[in-house]
Amino acid sequence: MLQGRRILLVIGGGIAAYKSLDLIRRLRERGATVRPILTESAQEFITPLSAAALCGEPAHTDLFDRNLETEIGHIRLARDADAIVVAPATANLMARMAGGHADDLATTVLLATTLPILIAPAMNVRMWQHPATQRNLAALTRDGVMVIGPNEGAMAEAEWGPGRLAEPLEIVAAVEGLLARPPSPQGGEEQVLAGRRVLVTSGPTHEPIDPVRYIANRSSGRQGHAIAAAAAAAGAEVTLVSGPVSVPDPAGVRVVRVETAREMLAAVEAALPADIAIFAAAVADWRAAGEAEQKLKKDGGEPPPLRLALNPDILATVARRGEGRPPLVVGFAAETERVVEHAKAKLARKGCDLIVANDVSPATGIMGGADNAVHLVMKDGVESWPSLDKEEVARRLVNRLARMRPQTP
Template sequence: MSDKRILLIIGGGIAAYKSLELIRELGRRGIACRCILTSGGSQFVTPLSVSALSGEKVFTELFDLDDEAEMGHIQLSRSADLVVVCPATADLMAKAVHGHANDLASTTLLATDTPVLMVPAMNVRMWQHAATERNVAQLRSDGVTVMEPDEGAMACGEFGPGRLPQVPAIVAEIERQLDGQGQSSGKGKGALEGTHCIVTAGPTREPLDPVRFLSNHSSGRQGYAIAGALAAEGARVTLVSGPVALEAPRGVDLVKVETARQMLKAVEDALPADVFVSVAAVADWRPARAATKKLKIKGAGSATPSMELAENPDILRTVSNKRKNRPGLVIGFAAETNDVEEHATAKLKRKGCDWIVANDVSGDVMGGTENEIALVTQGGIDRWPRMGKTDVARRLAQKIAEALGGSDDDVKLAAE
């Protein structure tokens, strides 16, 4: 990467401060960074701090004779291997869509013939507004790569999608763009174009009676994020989901189920597939006999009712050991509270799958917005730093694309 250079456009918004960390991380990887600081961005970071980290002059004004004499805006727009807009505000994206050229940033975007990567950050309502959705769709249609924002608490006090992705995820996407390995969402055909992926997500509910059930705390966020990331890479995705309060990602075929047995049937009905990702927190046990009427307390002193349990089908093992229609890549999740990697390695062998994504759920992972995982394969353990679940999903989708493309030597793919 030592010969690579990016042009970073820093938009206005509280997330602009993360651009300083991004510049530093890119510098550590030998990627040179020249910067345009918008007037909005300068409300949050200073030209001096940007220049100190990048080691380059910072450009701010379109009509600056010194800047134009040194490097005109046309040359500036074409002097890099990649143009990165971070944070990409709703305003900057709207200007790019409509071809506005009323400041240095928008003029540069209009004049460039260099690939463009936009990293959005804005209020959740702005991100979900119909105008922004149209603009993002148009940018992707025009060949601009637009990353999906993270979901979580925002500086404005609201919660939802719209947060700037974690810096490691942005750096990984920049490196992928510069390497030319695969294609990301919105930039022509995706790296998983022509593949079929099945993803399970959320909990299952096993009925005790008509109003009660056995379940767990799974929110489905990680599974839904993975389904969305795979779809963004061009895959046809079937998402088999237990009961959650989430909307299906765009471009995903959603199949809703309640119980573990229903989930297994839906997965088998969706086969054949190239990839199976078993993210769902499936109940291991169910009541052997569910009551047809609501169970009643019989009064003080009455005996505590007993319950006989029956074992649920093991969906991951069933799919892993299929002789017909086994997906080429079968991935399981191991949610553990202790000895995470040891349990995950044992599960990889016991289930017969190709990968295990292991995570510690002793904290706030279930229902939370972040995850810290270790990818366990036949070749060893790849430990990832703690990051947003959206970032985990994107990184996993990239790993899957590499494996299906034959570039991951650590993975042993089973023959169909």
Template sequence: MSEAKADPKRVLLIISGGIAAYKSLELIRLLRRQGVGVRCVMTKAAEQFVTPLSVSALSEDKVYTDLFSLTDEAEMGHIQLSRSADLLVVAPATADILARMANGNANDIATTVLLATDKPVMAAPAMNVRMWTHAATRANIATLQQRGVEMIGPVEGDMACGEFGFGRMSEPAEIAAAVMARLDTPGTQKAAQTGPLAGRSAIVTSGPTHEPIDPVRYIANRSSGRQGHAIAEALARAGAQVTLVAGPTRLADPVGVETVHVETAQQMLDACLAALPADIAVCAAAVADWRVSGKAEQKLKKDSGALPTLTLAENPDILATLSRQGPTRPRLVVGFAAETEAVLEHAIAKRKRKGCDWILANDVSEGTGTFGGDNNRIHFIDQNGHDDWPESTKAEVAQNLARKIAEHFAKDSS
């Protein structure tokens, strides 16, 4: 007698009225491809950006837009609608709907189902950078997070208004990955150990490091952490138990991942060593090569009459340290090489110098948009040579890497 198939996971997607609403169409498509049932609620403002017909065609379900529709209430009341899904996702989550959620408003169908639900809620904020940094929005976000609402992004980038900064909605692939990870992790449990990396443990580093000059200033770089966070999430979705060691970023902690927050390179190394032993280490962080030797205990004053002299000291080499042979060396160590010229040549030399197994090289020179951007172009390098991956989103790069790691361990154990 064959086993009955498990019921498919169901998501109630709430689309609010922002220019990023067009991304909701791709999000629906990605979730449906994963076998997730998607039912949609749209605000009146959302209908100014995408049509209910388009949303219905992609979700293959009715779209709910009116709180006072007698037909809808007879077929499925808003209370039942709010509880019929495994997860509620608000994407895009405008400043307006986040404010109404924080205040417990129920003045349309979107906020009513959010107030009536007893299921987990995720939100992908999308708004102008000034709205995102406004004290009211920050307070609303803090309130919602205290209530258990999980934030996906936002990220830094160009906006429809012509400005640049944080507030841009995460890409659909990143939101879909976060949703799939959340669906696999009911409550606060970690990712279900059913994927190709089940039983494996991984350490992933991500983001920049901040090396203090004085209590106010620091040395840093332009890394957003988006690639490292995506890799941590992809490995967790593949079944690995993941520890993410994250430098200072504005990204939400990935779902199903244990995240350790650090500031400096030394703190990042200490956290990595504390997470050993591990099967996999992926060093995606852009670690500062140098720190100030003997940081000032008080703020350096510009009116002191003399320019300060900064003496630099070399930071610990996290990739080389994890790559050293020994009983605690991960079975697979993967590094990144962020280069601005002679990318392939420098990366090949770096792999040999550091002693890691694989290197993923990318061009971060000005104009590429790699640092802080949505896309990445990878040169994959191992002991057998190199392979040029086509330009793709950072979420897709992460998925490709997770798949390659799974294949490596499958081949290793056969």
């Protein structure tokens, strides 16, 4: 997918800059040409020579390079590529991008370009969570900048939390997704959800039984993640609340990772208000009534008694909210028999506006697979779609919801 593509890589100044060298290697393995720009701070962590050697291209560092600027080089750099990737995108670099600064080569190129931009933030967890950074992130996504990560994990400062640079292969996947989007007749994705806030849940939940066992299901998260990506491509500000999955984060989306149903409900409520809430996650209906502190033993071969408790009903909780209910609430129904009948009952029971129902019996291969065949179940009828790949289902669903959403007063 990246064969022959030209990537302009802006490397920001952070400890994660060393990962940009592996990113260059991964992009070139897939046939991409990579041209690097290093900020002044980035050169404190890696050298222009190392980036240039891996790229097979000169590394650019100076806005007033005499040789480059004889050809108005910063404008040429801003145009002579298929996409721009900023990795790592530090808090400072994100702030300068959001503010429209052009005080060095990197920010000048970023301001002068009309190319698609993907940023991979990396910073201390407190810097990432600071309201100023979150405001800058929101401004960048509104401007159409795509975002991958950050991941959660150990920080260089012996802290833990979100702020780690996404792994190089995750960034590569996000670049492929960015470049794979088909253009609209106007030259870009139609922004049918511009200015809207969309909340999506995705993946399974894991409900612990003891420190090594849990209750879960077979959901891969592919459909929910595809919906989040499609909503972002349609101009929405998207929050994705995801259970444990192996699929990469969609670009241009704020991702909140959770494990259990109760954590997912808390994250959903924290993400409100929203204009559209889409509950695609396969939430476990039950959890162990009491999680064992130590691993359960066989003790003579007899299975230990397992008492179950009901998990919170996230869809119904949000759909039946009074003040603060999203104007459009969408649920999913994964069924193995009488799909439409069960979906109609769920629509009435939950109080949502639409149910996306599908047959996930083993013979269909839908659970965890690449394709899906859905029925849109509404109070006034059922709309059945043919089998499509999950990305196409997501695009069609986003366009359908854009037509359904209440008009802004």
